[in-house]
Amino acid sequence: MKKVKGFWIYVVLSVVIYGVVQLLINGGILNPFYANTLIFIGINIILAVSLHLVIGITGQFSIGHAGFLAVGAYISAIITMKFQLPFPLALLAGGIVAALAGLLVGIPSLRLKGDYLAIATLGFGEIIRIVFLNIDYVGGASGMQVTHLTTWTYTFICLFITITVITNFTNSRHGRACISVRENEIAADAMGINTTYYKVVAFALGSFFAGIAGGLFAHNFYIIQPGNFGFLKSFDILIFVVLGGLGSLSGSVIAAILLTVVSTFLQDYPETRMIIYSVVLVLVMLYRPQGLMGTREVTDLFGKWKGPKGGNSYGK
Amino acid sequence: MGSNPLLKVQSAGIQFGGLKAVWDFNMEIHQGELVGLIGPNGAGKTTCFNLLTGVYVPTEGDISLEGQRLNGLAPYQVTRKGISRTFQNIRLFNELSVLDNVKVAYHSLAKHSIVSSIFRLPSHFSGEKEMEEKSIEFLKIFQLEPYLYEKAKNLPYGMQRRLEIARALAAGPKLLLLDEPAAGMNPQETHELMELIAFVREKFNLTILLIEHDMKLVMGICERIYVLDHGQLIADGTPNEIRNNPKVIEAYLGEEAAESHAESSPN
Ligand SMILES: Nc1ncnc2c1ncn2[C@@H]1O[C@H](COP(=O)(O)OP(=O)(O)OP(=O)(O)O)[C@@H](O)[C@H]1O
Ligand SMILES: [Mg+2]
Numbered sequence: 205m206k207k208v209k210g211f212w213i214y215v216v217l218s219v220v221i222y223g224v225v226q227l228l229i230n231g232g233i234l235n236p237f238y239a240n241t242l243i244f245i246g247i248n249i250i251l252a253v254s255l256h257l258v259i260g261i262t263g264q265f266s267i268g269h270a271g272f273l274a275v276g277a278y279i280s281a282i283i284t285m286k287f288q289l290p291f292p293l294a295l296l297a298g299g300i301v302a303a304l305a306g307l308l309v310g311i312p313s314l315r316l317k318g319d320y321l322a323i324a325t326l327g328f329g330e331i332i333r334i335v336f337l338n339i340d341y342v343g344g345a346s347g348m349q350v351t352h353l354t355t356w357t358y359t360f361i362c363l364f365i366t367i368t369v370i371t372n373f374t375n376s377r378h379g380r381a382c383i384s385v386r387e388n389e390i391a392a393d394a395m396g397i398n399t400t401y402y403k404v405v406a407f408a409l410g411s412f413f414a415g416i417a418g419g420l421f422a423h424n425f426y427i428i429q430p431g432n433f434g435f436l437k438s439f440d441i442l443i444f445v446v447l448g449g450l451g452s453l454s455g456s457v458i459a460a461i462l463l464t465v466v467s468t469f470l471q472d473y474p475e476t477r478m479i480i481y482s483v484v485l486v487l488v489m490l491y492r493p494q495g496l497m498g499t500r501e502v503t504d505l506f507g508k509w510k511g512p513k514g515g516n517s518y519g520k
Numbered sequence: 521m522g523s524n525p526l527l528k529v530q531s532a533g534i535q536f537g538g539l540k541a542v543w544d545f546n547m548e549i550h551q552g553e554l555v556g557l558i559g560p561n562g563a564g565k566t567t568c569f570n571l572l573t574g575v576y577v578p579t580e581g582d583i584s585l586e587g588q589r590l591n592g593l594a595p596y597q598v599t600r601k602g603i604s605r606t607f608q609n610i611r612l613f614n615e616l617s618v619l620d621n622v623k624v625a626y627h628s629l630a631k632h633s634i635v636s637s638i639f640r641l642p643s644h645f646s647g648e649k650e651m652e653e654k655s656i657e658f659l660k661i662f663q664l665e666p667y668l669y670e671k672a673k674n675l676p677y678g679m680q681r682r683l684e685i686a687r688a689l690a691a692g693p694k695l696l697l698l699d700e701p702a703a704g705m706n707p708q709e710t711h712e713l714m715e716l717i718a719f720v721r722e723k724f725n726l727t728i729l730l731i732e733h734d735m736k737l738v739m740g741i742c743e744r745i746y747v748l749d750h751g752q753l754i755a756d757g758t759p760n761e762i763r764n765n766p767k768v769i770e771a772y773l774g775e776e777a778a779e780s781h782a783e784s785s786p787n
Contacts (some may be wrong), residue, residue, distance in 0.1 A: 289599065316577075337760065369638050372569075372637055372638050372639075372640055373637060373638055376632075376634075376637035376644060376648065376649060377623070377626075377627050377630050377632070377635050377637070377647065377648065378637055379637075380616070380620055380623055380624055380627070381624065381627055383615070383616060383620075384613050384616070384624045387613035387614055387615055387616060388611045388612070388613055389614075390575070390595075390607075390611060391607065391611035391612070391613065392613075392624065393575075393594070393595040393596050393599075393606070394573060394575075394595050394596075394599060394605055394607075394611075394688075395596075395599060395624050395625045395627065395687065395688075395691050396596050396599040396600050396603065396604075396625070396627060396628045396691050397596055397624065397627055397628075398596050399596065405634065451615070499615055
């Protein structure tokens with residue numbers, strides 16, 4: 205019962221955050237630059253949390269996440285720009301096609317483990333990018349014009365859905381199955397868990413939300429180019445997850461916020477940005493090799509909500 | 521032994537490259553038996569378990585449970601058919617709680633779908649609740665209830681072994697395979713383990729196949745014993761027959777038989 209209370213606290217908190225920001229934007233207190241930064245933070249959190257499901261929960265070291273971001277971005281842009289269909293539909297389509305791409309990439313590559321999986325996903329990510337690079341329909345290297353449709357409201361709704369769905373998935377027998385794969389694949393298999401199935405499910409679900417993020421990302425600029433989705437973008441997302449602490453959803457959220465803020469304010473000094481980024485990473489590796497949050501969640505810090513990991517939930 | 525055996529292995533074997541790790545392995549286990557599998561280091565005992573559980577696909581021969589062929593099934597499918605196991609080197613889900621370790625084993629008994637979990641439909645709640653209640657009930661039997669929310673990795677060694685057995689049983693096996701359950705245990709813990717094995721066997725109407733180096737344990741609780749040496753069965757029979765089998769004594773028991781006599785006689 206107390207977990208039901210936790211869920212409502214989460215909902216109320218979300219509504220308050222959304223409402224306050226929206227009021228600030230409407231009242232002109234937040235200038236467009238800050239508003240845009242907030243949207244960008246939201247998109248990055250979605251990316252971080254979706255990759256967290258694959259790496260942090262299921263333990264599959266995938267480093268080609270930007271590929272699915274690209275799929276979502278291009279598909280949604282095609283839907284709004286070429287077919288003039290509504291934006292929410294475009295977001296959904298981007299997510300679905302990205303999930304299909306996730307299945308296509310995941311089914312062969314998730315047979316691999318460790319370094320091999322990392323290299324395969326990296327390669328697939330690049331392949332996706334190069335495919336878009338060579339399709340004239342979406343503008344090839346010069347990119348594709350996109351209308352600015354992404355708002356704080358769209359971003360926040362998507363963010364809320366992403367976190368809710370991934371948390372609900374994680375805190376169920378399905379999420380537990382994924383964690384058991386991460387913890388010991390041989391034992392999970394011996395306990396009757398179809399490990400391949402769960403690896404693919406987690407991968408496709410992660411790709412789906414990366415695709416949604418792609419739709420928001422594309423419509424937050426005026427142009428998208430294949431260059432936006434290179435492996436450096438994949439590494440940016442990977443860093444959120446690792447820095448936040450493998451296995452901690454709130455850790456990846458916090459890391460995404462921190463790093464987006466840092467890099468936004470250092471945008472005009474790209475060299476300094478890379479230096480500071482590296483310094484932050486080196487410091488974390490030295491002093492908190494398990495990441496900012498380790499495997500814990502923010503809710504663990506409040507004694508009341510403390511519970512076993514992986515099996516509990518605010519919904520129960 | 522007129523009835524059909526629960527497990528039947530017919531000249532199963534496996535090669536790794538050129539190495540024949542196990543070959544011409546035959547075994548019949550009947551419902552309710554407690555059978556031992558012994559042999560010197562590297563004899564191929566764990567490899568046999570891996571064959572039975574689908575970790576390795578036999579390159580020759582047949583394995584069947586209750587008349588159903590198991591060859592070629594993935595380990596998770598074999599588990600669902602009714603064989604579950606523990607590992608020589610403990611394989612728990614370390615970062616998960618004791619409770620969640622057991623819940624994982626209940627995974628395929630619950631039926632709520634991914635969609636129902638994501639949307640928190642009623643079937644999610646009832647399914648999860650049932651899993652939780654069953655798991656707690658189960659851990660009570662193994663006296664692990666005080667540690668429900670402890671991470672598995674934080675348990676002392678003996679309790680980790682106990683949890684691993686509990687987890688294997690939660691998967692609902694007809695045949696339980698234990699790979700050196702007493703390895704690394706002190707005599708007191710070994711004694712408790714033997715009692716535990718006898719107890720669960722009774723309670724769950726189980727059939728057990730057990731690999732063990734501790735001769736006293738094997739001879740003490742097993743009704744029949746298979747002896748493996750260099751990948752081949754060299755004997756099977758009752759503990760007494762094995763004890764006095766010249767082949768076994770030569771291949772393996774020599775020193776240890778003497779040891780176990782020395783251990784059991786004075787005291
Ligand atoms: N995957 C594998 N690839 C190659 N050789 C293997 C493989 N698995 C086992 N072997 C070999 O098969 C033989 C039997 O090993 P196994 O682990 O079954 O022995 P064991 O009887 O369980 O020994 P122990 O008492 O030490 O546990 C060994 O020579 C081992 O090196
Ligand atoms: Mg062994």
